[in-house]
Amino acid sequence: QSVLTQPPSVSGAPGQRVTISCTGTSSNIGAGYDVHWYQQLPGTAPKLLMYGNTNRPLGVPDRFSGSKSGTSASLAITGLQAEDEADYYCQSYDSSLSGYVFGTGTKVTVL
């Protein structure tokens, strides 16, 4: 079961800004563990999109940005493009479960 909560879906027109929230607890995000984000295009394996809360791997456009505060984190996409239509997952570590945890996933739709 997913320990981190995300909205099931968000949508926006091309060029707009959308944000995806990731809400955890005091045993994961609130405990200071980093949050990472993954993008999964239809029919493909997930791809690392953001690591260490705010860092983009090489090749990820700067339209993507991350933040973290308290027991929550967010991923923002500015200048939304058709190619951003995908599922997005946050991920962290949970000390009470002694393992890695994923968010419930958010489907981004470009209108």
Added chain:
Amino acid sequence: QLVESGGGLVNPGGSLKLSCAASGFTFTNAWMNWVRQAPGEGLEWVGRIKSKTDGGTTAYAAPVRGRFTISRDDSTNTLYLQMNSLKTEDTAVYYCTTVAGQMASWGQGTLVTVSS
């Protein structure tokens, strides 16, 4: 690069062993994960194995603990997932990943279907 293999159709209660061939990085130093995704569902962490230099220990998610075993062969750069006492709810695409907090590299996945 990570390439999984070994998936297929298995009866409930049966066993299956997945492999993940690694290349392009120093496998010996890498902590490795298995992550699964049931059809139409989200991502679920299955388990992790540390590098031998960091102790080689394993950790598992509660739903698979006691049934699944992760191992590694550093001489062939291969990661394994032995799955026993399989249940229908284990049906999923299984991915191997590197892990260092974040999961930077993923394989393409291999489908395991548990059904009679």
